[in-house]
Amino acid sequence: MATTATNTTCGVCTTGPRKYKCPLCRLPYCSTACYKVHKEVPCIPQSILGPSAPATSFATDGAPTISTSNASDEDDDIPLLTSEQLAVLSMSEKVKKALQDPATRNKIKAV
Numbered sequence: 001m002a003t004t005a006t007n008t009t010c011g012v013c014t015t016g017p018r019k020y021k022c023p024l025c026r027l028p029y030c031s032t033a034c035y036k037v038h039k040e041v042p043c044i045p046q047s048i049l050g051p052s053a054p055a056t057s058f059a060t061d062g063a064p065t066i067s068t069s070n071a072s073d074e075d076d077d078i079p080l081l082t083s084e085q086l087a088v089l090s091m092s093e094k095v096k097k098a099l100q101d102p103a104t105r106n107k108i109k110a111v
Helices: 032-039 083-091 093-100 102-110
Strands: none
């Protein structure tokens, strides 16, 4: 199977190699400059578009994200939280309190 250019190049500038993906719409991008361009237009989350729909645009605060795609997707370059970040979250009183709320727990289950 041949790899297409859209699978290996930036979805914003179409010239640079893809290094990252929008956590919402999965559009690949290559740099901070492309991230900023993509961020200017709100994007449609991939969960709404469906797995075969093309990515459109981008909106995130730049925080580290956790991949929600299939673990066998070796093409997924989204950075995961570090062990230190996970440890801080597990000790956070705000997180513990939020997880006691049934509405929050239902939202997490939905994701």
